Amino acid sequence: MRTLKILSLLLTLIALPSLAEVTADPARIQARIDKLATFGGTPEGGTSRPGFSEADKAAREWLLGELAGLGLSIRMDAAGNIIATRRGSNPKLPAIAFGSHIDSVPNGGNYDGQAGVVAAMEIMSMLNDAGITTRHPLELLVFVAEEDGLFGSAAMIGKLSEEDLAFVTNSGRSVAEGIDFLGGVSEAVAMAERSPAELAAFIELHIEQGPYLDNAGIDIGVVQGIVGIDEWAITVQGTANHAGTTPMNARQDALLAASKLVVAVNETVNVNGGRLVGTVGELKVHPNVSNIVPGRVELVLEMRDLDHAPVAEAIAEIRERAAAIADAGEVVITIEPTLTHAAAPTDPEIQAAIQAAADELGYSSLAMPSGAGHDAQNMAARWPTGMIFVPSRSGVSHSPREFTSARELTKGAAVLYAAIEFLDR
Amino acid sequence: MRTLKILSLLLTLIALPSLAEVTADPARIQARIDKLATFGGTPEGGTSRPGFSEADKAAREWLLGELAGLGLSIRMDAAGNIIATRRGSNPKLPAIAFGSHIDSVPNGGNYDGQAGVVAAMEIMSMLNDAGITTRHPLELLVFVAEEDGLFGSAAMIGKLSEEDLAFVTNSGRSVAEGIDFLGGVSEAVAMAERSPAELAAFIELHIEQGPYLDNAGIDIGVVQGIVGIDEWAITVQGTANHAGTTPMNARQDALLAASKLVVAVNETVNVNGGRLVGTVGELKVHPNVSNIVPGRVELVLEMRDLDHAPVAEAIAEIRERAAAIADAGEVVITIEPTLTHAAAPTDPEIQAAIQAAADELGYSSLAMPSGAGHDAQNMAARWPTGMIFVPSRSGVSHSPREFTSARELTKGAAVLYAAIEFLDR
Numbered sequence: 035m036r037t038l039k040i041l042s043l044l045l046t047l048i049a050l051p052s053l054a055e056v057t058a059d060p061a062r063i064q065a066r067i068d069k070l071a072t073f074g075g076t077p078e079g080g081t082s083r084p085g086f087s088e089a090d091k092a093a094r095e096w097l098l099g100e101l102a103g104l105g106l107s108i109r110m111d112a113a114g115n116i117i118a119t120r121r122g123s124n125p126k127l128p129a130i131a132f133g134s135h136i137d138s139v140p141n142g143g144n145y146d147g148q149a150g151v152v153a154a155m156e157i158m159s160m161l162n163d164a165g166i167t168t169r170h171p172l173e174l175l176v177f178v179a180e181e182d183g184l185f186g187s188a189a190m191i192g193k194l195s196e197e198d199l200a201f202v203t204n205s206g207r208s209v210a211e212g213i214d215f216l217g218g219v220s221e222a223v224a225m226a227e228r229s230p231a232e233l234a235a236f237i238e239l240h241i242e243q244g245p246y247l248d249n250a251g252i253d254i255g256v257v258q259g260i261v262g263i264d265e266w267a268i269t270v271q272g273t274a275n276h277a278g279t280t281p282m283n284a285r286q287d288a289l290l291a292a293s294k295l296v297v298a299v300n301e302t303v304n305v306n307g308g309r310l311v312g313t314v315g316e317l318k319v320h321p322n323v324s325n326i327v328p329g330r331v332e333l334v335l336e337m338r339d340l341d342h343a344p345v346a347e348a349i350a351e352i353r354e355r356a357a358a359i360a361d362a363g364e365v366v367i368t369i370e371p372t373l374t375h376a377a378a379p380t381d382p383e384i385q386a387a388i389q390a391a392a393d394e395l396g397y398s399s400l401a402m403p404s405g406a407g408h409d410a411q412n413m414a415a416r417w418p419t420g421m422i423f424v425p426s427r428s429g430v431s432h433s434p435r436e437f438t439s440a441r442e443l444t445k446g447a448a449v450l451y452a453a454i455e456f457l458d459r
Numbered sequence: 460m461r462t463l464k465i466l467s468l469l470l471t472l473i474a475l476p477s478l479a480e481v482t483a484d485p486a487r488i489q490a491r492i493d494k495l496a497t498f499g500g501t502p503e504g505g506t507s508r509p510g511f512s513e514a515d516k517a518a519r520e521w522l523l524g525e526l527a528g529l530g531l532s533i534r535m536d537a538a539g540n541i542i543a544t545r546r547g548s549n550p551k552l553p554a555i556a557f558g559s560h561i562d563s564v565p566n567g568g569n570y571d572g573q574a575g576v577v578a579a580m581e582i583m584s585m586l587n588d589a590g591i592t593t594r595h596p597l598e599l600l601v602f603v604a605e606e607d608g609l610f611g612s613a614a615m616i617g618k619l620s621e622e623d624l625a626f627v628t629n630s631g632r633s634v635a636e637g638i639d640f641l642g643g644v645s646e647a648v649a650m651a652e653r654s655p656a657e658l659a660a661f662i663e664l665h666i667e668q669g670p671y672l673d674n675a676g677i678d679i680g681v682v683q684g685i686v687g688i689d690e691w692a693i694t695v696q697g698t699a700n701h702a703g704t705t706p707m708n709a710r711q712d713a714l715l716a717a718s719k720l721v722v723a724v725n726e727t728v729n730v731n732g733g734r735l736v737g738t739v740g741e742l743k744v745h746p747n748v749s750n751i752v753p754g755r756v757e758l759v760l761e762m763r764d765l766d767h768a769p770v771a772e773a774i775a776e777i778r779e780r781a782a783a784i785a786d787a788g789e790v791v792i793t794i795e796p797t798l799t800h801a802a803a804p805t806d807p808e809i810q811a812a813i814q815a816a817a818d819e820l821g822y823s824s825l826a827m828p829s830g831a832g833h834d835a836q837n838m839a840a841r842w843p844t845g846m847i848f849v850p851s852r853s854g855v856s857h858s859p860r861e862f863t864s865a866r867e868l869t870k871g872a873a874v875l876y877a878a879i880e881f882l883d884r
Contacts, residue, residue: 243701244709284669
């Protein structure tokens with residue numbers, strides 16, 4: 035049934051007037067990327083523009099002017115998200131939404147988030163150039179404070195908690211303070227929640243954050259979903275002891291056991307193969323003094339995959355290996371789950387539309403997961419959602435070295451445009 | 460030649476009047492241990508009496524009264540070390556010195572240091588009880604701030620540096636401030652240095668700090684020397700990367716490589732066997748965030764042995780294994796030596812005297828290294844030096860759980876007494 039529907043939609047797409055009639059403009063895209071880079075620009079050529087910072091506010095003010103210049107009607111929701119609407123010919127239809135964010139990590143780059151907002155602006159410019167009115171209203175969305183924890187999109191699905199509001203972001207402001215600083219109304223943030231009926235779809239274009247597309251020379255990533263994240267707090271409890279007087283065979287060295295466990299995690303994840311990734315990124319030694327045998331080590335393990343089965347298999351094996359390591363080292367290892375973010379699969383029809391658009395345009399494409407979190411994962415909880423990845427040089431992100439060429443961004447915008455057209459029919 | 464000399468001295472010892480004529484008194488020993496424990500005593504039953512603290516000063520004031528009560532003539536050197544002298548029948552002879560320290564680590568126990576000072580006091584009491592005047596003058600030494608870095612004994616051999624004086628100790632006071640606080644003269648600390656001719660020998664009784672004697676039920680440790688310490692700063696440089704988007708086969712994970720190295724260190728040290736110990740006690744991960752593949756890890760390796768050869772062999776092997784780990788993990792590992800303390804062997808004749816005293820008294824004994832540092836290692840740089848270890852329950856030290864029974868301390872004091880008598884002849 036679904037396959038038939040997709041096929042019929044693809045036929046519709048192929049029957050569209052040539053996409054060449056409306057073209058994305060690399061120079062316009064580059065100019066907007068360059069302009070955004072001036073707000074919080076760093077000497078290294080990157081951007082330091084945490085959500086809710088002065089630089090963020092200044093960039094948003096410029097952006098509001100640009101969006102007004104595109105003839106869009108603009109509003110800010112209670113959470114500070116920008117919603118810029120282009121009228122459709124049938125005002126009863128739900129809106130097709132697309133966009134991303136413009137906040138960056140501290141000392142970040144010029145493309146993570148910005149690429150999606152600039153591509154969304156390009157769609158509006160292209161439609162204006164061509165004098166096209168879509169059937170659905172179109173919404174350009176700019177979410178607040180993505181890098182600090184997807185706060186803007188969380189508000190839009192009614193999931194911004196009191197705890198979130200108190201969270202102190204990289205700007206130094208709490209989320210509540212930041213929302214008010216930007217002109218939102220933190221006390222009424224619940225009003226930012228939108229009903230399922232308001233949107234027909236959401237599509238986010240984003241730079242890839244691993245080196246998949248760039249290494250393979252592929253134009254477009256058709257995102258299958260945002261991987262789930264499972265996290266465990268692991269404690270290795272040994273006995274702190276004098277490093278000079280404690281014989282090697284009388285030690286319960288917590289760091290030795292923890293080290294064996296880090297190696298075991300890597301072996302387990304690698305053997306299970308597939309797209310599963312597993313990382314011990316955080317490890318603290320106690321008392322962490324050169325002349326004391328470590329008595330306790332705390333580490334954090336995280337694993338990510340689109341499917342949960344490989345994660346479940348891997349953690350079971352890791353638990354087994356941890357038990358053996360604990361026995362051998364006379365230490366106690368506890369492994370406690372601390373966090374589970376379910377995977378957020380994207381909508382199969384939107385995936386198919388993006389795929390078909392890339393094919394039609396003659397761009398190479400790759401179906402791939404997103405290993406990082408995005409506002410799209412919140413949106414996917416309520417609306418059919420898709421993501422388009424464009425290459426990022428060497429997969430670098432969260433760094434001044436982020437780079438995607440205007441040519442690559444232009445291809446991404448063209449695919450986004452075609453996918454929107456498809457959804458509009 | 461040396462063997463002959465030792466043999467002739469042993470014969471002299473055996474010809475002494477029975478040691479039973481003068482006996483160490485367990486009740487007196489215990490009473491002094493208990494009294495010392497009241498200065499800086501903690502709810503856990505231990506002692507928190509860092510050198511230069513108020514508790515340290517109060518304990519020293521009590522101690523000075525006790526030493527005066529033993530008929531000793533007392534002085535404090537410029538560094539704050541207490542030197543309590545018992546006149547000898549031949550004032551031209553250099554003094555035989557013995558003692559230890561009474562400062563503790565924060566939240567320490569009642570025996571590390573205290574045992575040696577109380578045993579030294581017991582020697583003076585025993586001699587008073589028996590009405591004996593030795594040929595040599597005897598000196599009871601109480602060194603300042605042992606736990607912070609052997610500062611008192613360093614001053615006595617002229618090795619207390621300007622840098623040492625500026626060092627901020629666990630008391631919160633710098634060494635210079637602490638010396639002045641106790642009534643020393645930090646500006647004239649060079650005057651605390653003593654010439655080789657002033658002392659004939661130094662003997663320190665101390666609790667063992669590993670579980671060797673206690674586990675084996677042995678009364679006396681005849682210390683062969685204080686092990687050398689070699690330390691290396693190791694850096695593992697990989698590439699920090701996103702834990703979600705970086706494929707397993709594209710990582711240069713610094714923590715994974717560091718973990719393999721910690722395991723390799725342990726395997727190397729264990730295989731080389733002997734008394735060599737090797738420890739990675741300090742390890743720092745950068746950026747140490749759960750969702751970032753670690754980009755850099757800094758660790759500190761230390762190894763200790765009485766002989767240098769096993770250390771040299773082990774570090775050579777560790778360097779080889781590090782190179783292989785670096786290759787496999789596409790990281791760079793650098794290993795830089797940062798610290799070398801040469802081993803401080805004790806004097807063979809004093810070792811023989813301690814051994815003979817234990818044998819004569821019918822106490823079991825074990826020749827063993829000291830894995831921890833002691834004032835004796837500074838003293839050994841200038842004077843013939845010996846150390847006597849007494850058992851410590853489970854080898855615990857630097858903890859309120861330190862425990863050595865009055866019976867064990869009494870045996871130690873008896874051996875110290877006999878060794879002094881031996882040296883006096």
